[in-house]
Amino acid sequence: MVHFMKPTPLVQKKFITPGVILLILLAVNGLAFLAGRFLFGIGGVTNLNNQYPWGIWIGVDVAAGVALAAGGFTTAALGHLMHREQYHALVRPALLTAMLGYTFVALGVCIDIGRYYYIWHPLIMWNGNSALFEVGICVMIYMNVLYIEFLPVVTERFIGRVTMKGFLTRFNKPVDKLLRALDRGLSKVMFIFIIAGVVLSTLHQSSLGTLMVIAGPKMHPLWQTPVLPLLFLLSAIAVGFPMVIFESMIAARSFGLKPEMETLSKLGRMIAPILGIYLAFKIGDMFIRETFVYLTTFNTASVLFMIEVFVGVVLPLRMFLSRSVLKSPVMLFIAASLVVFGVLLNRINNFVVAYTPPYSFGSYFPSIGEISVTVGFVSILVLLYRAAVMIFPVISVPDKSLSSKAKYTIRG
Amino acid sequence: MNKLDRRSFFKTTAVLGAGLTGIAASEAKAGPKNILSPERMGVLVDTTACIGCRNCEWACKTAHDLPTAPIESYEDRSVFEKMRRPDETALTVVNRYDNLKKPELPYTVKVQCMHCDHPACVSACIVGAFSKEENGAVVWDTDKCIGCRYCMAACPFQIPAFEYHRAIGPKIMKCDFCSARREEGKMPACAEICPVEALTYGPREELVRIARDRVKRFPDRYVEQIYGEYEVGGTGWMYLAGRDVADLQFPKLGRNPAPGVSESIQHGIFAYFVPPVSLYALLGALMWITKHRTEEEEA
Ligand code: SF4
Ligand code: SF4
Numbered sequence: 001m002v003h004f005m006k007p008t009p010l011v012q013k014k015f016i017t018p019g020v021i022l023l024i025l026l027a028v029n030g031l032a033f034l035a036g037r038f039l040f041g042i043g044g045v046t047n048l049n050n051q052y053p054w055g056i057w058i059g060v061d062v063a064a065g066v067a068l069a070a071g072g073f074t075t076a077a078l079g080h081l082m083h084r085e086q087y088h089a090l091v092r093p094a095l096l097t098a099m100l101g102y103t104f105v106a107l108g109v110c111i112d113i114g115r116y117y118y119i120w121h122p123l124i125m126w127n128g129n130s131a132l133f134e135v136g137i138c139v140m141i142y143m144n145v146l147y148i149e150f151l152p153v154v155t156e157r158f159i160g161r162v163t164m165k166g167f168l169t170r171f172n173k174p175v176d177k178l179l180r181a182l183d184r185g186l187s188k189v190m191f192i193f194i195i196a197g198v199v200l201s202t203l204h205q206s207s208l209g210t211l212m213v214i215a216g217p218k219m220h221p222l223w224q225t226p227v228l229p230l231l232f233l234l235s236a237i238a239v240g241f242p243m244v245i246f247e248s249m250i251a252a253r254s255f256g257l258k259p260e261m262e263t264l265s266k267l268g269r270m271i272a273p274i275l276g277i278y279l280a281f282k283i284g285d286m287f288i289r290e291t292f293v294y295l296t297t298f299n300t301a302s303v304l305f306m307i308e309v310f311v312g313v314v315l316p317l318r319m320f321l322s323r324s325v326l327k328s329p330v331m332l333f334i335a336a337s338l339v340v341f342g343v344l345l346n347r348i349n350n351f352v353v354a355y356t357p358p359y360s361f362g363s364y365f366p367s368i369g370e371i372s373v374t375v376g377f378v379s380i381l382v383l384l385y386r387a388a389v390m391i392f393p394v395i396s397v398p399d400k401s402l403s404s405k406a407k408y409t410i411r412g
Numbered sequence: 413m414n415k416l417d418r419r420s421f422f423k424t425t426a427v428l429g430a431g432l433t434g435i436a437a438s439e440a441k442a443g444p445k446n447i448l449s450p451e452r453m454g455v456l457v458d459t460t461a462c463i464g465c466r467n468c469e470w471a472c473k474t475a476h477d478l479p480t481a482p483i484e485s486y487e488d489r490s491v492f493e494k495m496r497r498p499d500e501t502a503l504t505v506v507n508r509y510d511n512l513k514k515p516e517l518p519y520t521v522k523v524q525c526m527h528c529d530h531p532a533c534v535s536a537c538i539v540g541a542f543s544k545e546e547n548g549a550v551v552w553d554t555d556k557c558i559g560c561r562y563c564m565a566a567c568p569f570q571i572p573a574f575e576y577h578r579a580i581g582p583k584i585m586k587c588d589f590c591s592a593r594r595e596e597g598k599m600p601a602c603a604e605i606c607p608v609e610a611l612t613y614g615p616r617e618e619l620v621r622i623a624r625d626r627v628k629r630f631p632d633r634y635v636e637q638i639y640g641e642y643e644v645g646g647t648g649w650m651y652l653a654g655r656d657v658a659d660l661q662f663p664k665l666g667r668n669p670a671p672g673v674s675e676s677i678q679h680g681i682f683a684y685f686v687p688p689v690s691l692y693a694l695l696g697a698l699m700w701i702t703k704h705r706t707e708e709e710e711a
């Protein structure tokens with residue numbers, strides 16, 4: 001039997017579960033340390049200093065955050081640009097992750113910069129030479145594009161269902177009309193935003209790689225290379241689909257739904273070639289610059305590099321090539337998680353591990369406060385995701401009432 | 413999307429492209445001040461002449477309104493036991509290193525911002541808060557800075573420091589080559605107070621000549637290298653040394669300007685917005701073609 005999938009708000013599910021309570025505790029803990037940052041300055045809660053200006057708030061919250069939100073533009077490209085209809089059910093969850101992900105990237109930047117109230121400065125003070133400027137502007141625009149791309153989900157939820165109470169009742173009709181107009185207008189111009197989203201993503205995903213190029217010899221040669229932008233772009237594309245698999249399976253599990261194995265394993269089949277290209281460039285670059293000599297010494301950098309490449313790329317690449325892995329939910333999940341882990345570690349390596357200041361009085365390891373804030377942010381993100389899929393039609397569930405003509409009803 | 417007709421699709425794409433190219437033209441002009449004047453000033457630091465009195469440290473703090481102990485306390489030489497770095501409380505510091513030829517006369521080395529000719533900080537700063545002035549100074553604008561600390565990650569000499577413990581308005585702190593004093597016609601505070609010939613303030617080109625001349629006349633006293641003449645494309649402050657500069661903990665750097673590679677990547681990706689706009693057009697075409705094909709299949 002063919003399943004007709006339709007995105008539906010998961011209203012009947014319970015919000016509070018033991019896992020959710022744990023997330024709330026982690027979130028509160030993170031916010032407490034965050035308050036410390038605003039009261040006592042960045043030095044009050046972090047282990048950052050003049051030798052190590054950037055820590056995990058940049059390496060994880062920002063750099064890894066942007067990479068792991070890449071599922072948004074890769075599925076948009078697949079579903080909308082290439083019109084591969086069978087993946088439409090995956091577009092909305094990925095879009096929601098990207099939207100929340102980028103929002104938290106922006107928040108991460110906000111708390112990490114010393115003068116958060118000047119966050120708008122790059123909008124009017126331009127420095128076209130600065131990779132960070134380019135990243136900042138692209139992320140800002142892309143975040144807005146993501147909000148716009150999400151708007152149809154909101155209008156779909158409320159059209160014909162605007163029921164405000166009390167004296168607001170008389171506004172119900174006009175608001176409904178407004179939503180309908182918005183919806184019609186959006187569906188005409190949405191393609192502009194979808195293409196723009198993909199272009200902006202390729203731009204800033206690669207520019208994130210350019211960021212550390214200027215640090216030159218301060219960065220460990222295993223990672224410092226002029227092709228960093230390309231490696232960043234390729235790894236972002238490579239992590240897009242695994243991230244979608246990773247989160248769909250977690251969401252399915254936590255809501256007691258059946259994972260869409262058919263679509264997911266089809267998606268999984270595309271991962272191996274992309275990972276392969278990334279690996280080829282990574283290894284090729286290593287041989288051209290002859291940096292493999294650094295692997296003969298046993299230290300944090302070489303070990304983490306090996307883990308990043310073997311556990312994070314080679315192993316999942318091998319797994320995604322296997323038919324039985326693609327068919328087994330557990331194995332598929334493990335393979336996808338490994339890619340996610342690999343890219344996360346790669347960003348940490350690039351921004352934190354590889355950074356070796358010429359004058360240092362010790363090494364950097366994140367403080368409890370830094371870790372708490374990062375974990376807290378991730379927890380809040382997951383909670384918001386859970387709330388969003390219960391309110392808005394994001395996750396597709398089988399719908400028997402649909403005719404086959406309206407098989408996929410996603411717009412935008 | 414379904415209702416989209418071909419005409420409006422191409423029209424919008426074209427308008428968008430034109431708009432972006434328009435931005436490109438103005439973008440080319442934006443950016444911080446980065447002047448490489450032939451008359452720019454610099455300082456030649458002769459580490460073989462420096463006596464380690466640290467008067468320059470005191471003068472620098474005084475000139476920049478930073479809290480400091482009285483000048484007499486700077487005679488204490490026990491601070492030399494540990495290597496120190498300039499930070500938000502001291503924009504310049506002096507470190508001591510062994511003199512292998514004459515152990516009784518150790519070398520002392522004053523460090524501060526090098527005032528690079530092609531500064532990484534100027535290139536990196538997200539809002540263009542840094543600028544290289546005509547007088548050779550690399551200065552920082554407190555009204556622009558957002559406190560992202562990218563300048564710190566970029567500087568090859570690890571110079572900019574940050575007020576980590578200030579909750580509101582933390583500043584990036586580094587030597588500003590006494591820009592304000594020099595505008596009043598005064599010397600940099602350190603060069604003025606230095607009791608010996610360790611700090612020579614003058615036009616950079618002249619300093620290079622003086623340095624070469626000294627190295628030639630006293631080959632026993634100096635190593636061949638003038639540190640800063642070519643490093644990262646040349647720096648405003650240059651050093652003469654009695655032993656290998658690596659032993660005095662100067663970073664080993666190439667001759668190419670530090671921002672070179674990243675700027676060319678950056679400008680390659682953005683060359684007048686042509687690559688992004690073409691990508692946009694390409695993806696638009698792809699979208700239209702595949703859509704067309706699916707429609708035909710469905711029909
Ligand atoms: S030494 Fe560092 S802070 Fe000073 S001008 Fe050069 S790059 Fe900028
Ligand atoms: S910390 Fe300030 S001066 Fe340094 S790069 Fe960021 S905005 Fe520019």
Ligand code: SF4
Pocket residue numbers: 461462463464465466467468469506520522602605606607608610611
């Ligand atoms: S004042 Fe001159 S001699 Fe004294 S420590 Fe400074 S540079 Fe050396």
